Amino acid sequence: MRDYSEAELRQKASESIRDKLIGRELTDVEEELLIYQTELEMQNQELRETQERTEQLNRQLNWFYNHAQVAYLSVDHGGKIKICNETLAAWTGIPVFELKHKYIFDLFYEADQLLLRNIFRVLLKRPDSHKMELKLKNDAGTSERVVMVQGIASEATPPVLDGDGFLSFTLSDITEHVRVRSTLDLASQVLQSTSECVIITDANTTILDVNKAFCEITGYSKEEVIGRKPSILSSGKHNRTFYERMWTDLNNSGHWRGRITNRKKSGETYIEELAIHPVYEHGDPVYYIGIFYDISERMAAEEMVQRAQRLESVGTLVGGIAHNFNNMLAGISGNLYLVNRQPELTDKTQEKLQRIQMLTDSASEMIRQLMAFSRQTPKKLTVVELNEFVRQFQLLHSAAIASNIEFELDLSEEQAWVKCDRVELEQVLLNLVINASHALRGIEAPRIKIAIASDLDEVNLDSGASEKYNLIAIHDNGCGIPNELLDKVFEPFFTTKEQGEGTGLGLSTAYGSVAAMGGQIQLISTEGKGTSFHISLPAYKEMKPLRDGLEIRQQSNVSTDGAVILIADDNEMLCEVMSDILQDYDYTVITVNNGKEALRTFTEQHVSLLLTDAVMPEMGGFELASAIHKENSQLPIIVMSGYSSEFVDPIVDDAFIWRIDKPFAPEQALQLIQQCLQQTAGDLSMREE
Incomplete structure (x- = not known):
């Protein structure tokens, strides 16, 4: 209470005396008593005012206690609730007066009660503060709450409680916090499990977080990149202008998407599809999220598809050209055959005719290679002599080698025969020679050598028996291959060349092609000294090649008396040449220029054999x-084709229909015609392999 000064009391007393005893003087005693009475009255008034303020404050505190966002309760040492607020009643759906008859453990689910009891026992033994996350039951049937329970032990007992001590608990509703936390945990799991790489930076592009895919693709650990800039991945392939444009587009449109060539920790470059999105706060970017994935393999696959599409277009073009060109070559071969049959040719003339025939054969082989390159010819196994094969390879492909490179052959003394697809083997050699030429860049006195060795012994791993094989070795004195890359060179898509110089499929294709021929390919390389590829193919035992894949049965002289040959071809020159050749062998020949005319001729005249082109106007050879x-x-019907077999209808499954590819040797056509004329049921020896 306030202590009043004597002056204040006397002032108050004098005012009271004037009010009550006007005109009379007070004695000293009366005056002292009056002052004391006045003091008591003033103190009583102050007490009343203080009590009113205290009661008001208690009402406010009680309101805040019962309407707080936190539930309060106190329990005795047995866990029985003594006091609690209205918030706890609202959360549990149990009135306050009923709660005072319950134990704190009853407010929670059985799974959480054990944890609470354990903490309760700890608090009884050692006064302290403990927190736990529990799920609160609700008897009203409303949604459950997750609460953070904090228990506090105290030896003091509130006035409203009886006993030697109590435990106080506060319950904070963290349901929304737990929901957000669960959502963040889920987002984090998604972030780490996604196959796309994710990088998060602050507004200054300092890396804050990356996911697992980022680490797997780039080779960097999370600890190595956090706190650094994304430029750690820079490959140097993009100039400053590129990045300035990227940031300009990002700031103007709110996002950026594009392709970037970056570098892994190992130094290997890769192409990524990158999307950048800023996260804004109050209109300003506070984070940047980059999502990317490595598209190097996809781009290689796309390049293969595009290449296949280009080859398909080339194949269509080549097929049309091949038909006409092969007709011309067939005409040239036929006329050469007729000229060679003329008597009294000089040696010089015969030599020139042989050269023309060689050029014709070479042109025919070039057409077949073009069609093989565009994948328009099926595999065609032939017996090949390797010494002659590499001689022709050197003549055909020297132009593909830089003029400063010495391209030499080291042939075997004995013939080396193998059975293979000639075009496919040529493609294997071409891939290896081109690779060798690339390895010779910057090498002084560059050299490529192809060596042939015959009748070498090797052990068959299946049978354990010694077998003969022939070897093709391609050597270069180039830069060589590092030891750590030797095990990878035959893997698909592996390449050390710059982007656009190769797909990484050449050596893997060569490996598969050689294996399909029953052979093996071996790599020997020393970095800084050169590389050798050794191709071993099984030696072919029969040292006689098959002509164009057809096994021609030699026939004795067959009488041609009365045999009428109907030739149907829209190429008049070829019709004329074949007519002259057949008439020279005493055949009767009828020529027509399309299928419908041939069908009409067949119905009107006697025909012993039909020799028809596969593709003609109005009616094709197979339809005819x-x-x-x-x-x-x-x-008997012989179908001639200047196309690959994939360009025409399949041959009818008929014992009396044969096929012969243009350009063909006249001798081959004559032998086939003779065999067809003597054909009997079941004789199918002339069918193409």
Whole structure:
């Protein structure tokens, strides 16, 4: 209470005396008593005012206690609730007066009660503060709450409680916090499990976090990149202008998407598809999120598809050209054959005719290679002599080698025969020679050598027996291959060349092709000294090649009396040449220029054999053959084609239909015609392999 000064009391007393005893003087005693009475009255008034303020404050505190966002309760040492606020009643759906008859453990689910009891026992033994996350039951059926329970032990007992001590608990509703935390945990799991690389930076592009995919693709650990700049991945492939444009687009549009060539920790470059999105706060970017994935393999696959599409277009073009060109070559070969049959040719003339025939054969092989390159010819196994094969390879492909490179051959003394697809083997050698030429860049006195060795011994791993094989070795004195890369060179898509110089498929394709021929390919390389590829192929035992993949059975002289050959081809020159050759062998020949005219001629005249082109106006050769065999199923029919077999209809499964590819040697056509004329049921030896 306030202590009043004597002056204040006397002032108050004098005011009271004037009010009550006007005109009379007080004695000293009366005056002292009056002052004392006045003091008591003033103190009583102050007490009343203080009590009113205290009661008001208690009401406010009680309101805040019962309406707080936190639930309060106190329990005795047995856990029975003694006091609690209205917030706890609202959360549990149990009135306050009922809560005072319950134990704190009853407010929680059984799974959480054990944890609470353990903490409770700890608090009883050692006064302290403990927190735990529990799920609160709700008897009203409303949504459950997750609460943070904090228990506090005290030896003092509030006035409203009886006993020697109590435990106080506060319950904070963290349901929304837990939901957000769960969402963040889920987002974090998604971030770490996604196959796309994620990088998060602050507004200054300092890396704050990366995911697992980022680490797997780049080779950097999270600890190595956090706190650094994304430029750690820079490959140097993009100039400053590129990045300035990127940031300008990002700031103007709010996002950026594009392709970037970056560098891994190992030094290997890769191409990534990158999308950058800023995170804004109050209109300013506070974070940047980059999402990217390595598209190097996808781009290689796309390049393969594009290449296949280009080859498909080339193949269509080549097929059309091949048809006409092969017709011309067939005409040239036929005329050469007729000229060679003329008597009294000089040696010089015969030599020139042989040169023309060699050029014709070379042109024919070039057409076949073009069609093989565009994948328009099936595999065609032939017997090849390797010494002659590499001689022709050197003549055909020297232009593909830089003029400063010495390209030499080291041939074997004995012939080396193998059975293989000639075009495929040529493609294998071409891939290896081109790779060798690339390895010779900057080398003084560059050299490529192809060596042939015959009849070498090797052990068959399956049978354990010693077998003969022939070897093709391609050597260069180039830069060589590092030891750590030797095990990778035959893997698909592996390449050390710059972007655009190769797909990484050449050596893997060569490996598969050689294996398909029953052979092996071995790599020997020393960095800084050069590289050798050794191709070993099984030696072919029969030292006689098959002509164009067809096994021609030699026939004795067959009488041609009365044999009528109907030739149907839209190329008049070829019709004329074949007519002259067949007439020279006493055949009767009828020529027509399309399928419908040939069908009409067949119905009007006697025909012993039909020699028809596969592709003609109005009616093609196979359609013509089907129509004729409806009338005469045993008429021998030979179909000539200047296309690959994939460009024409499949040969009818008929014992009396044969196929011969243009350009063909006249001797081959004559032998086939003779065999067809003597054909009997079941004799299918002339069918193409």
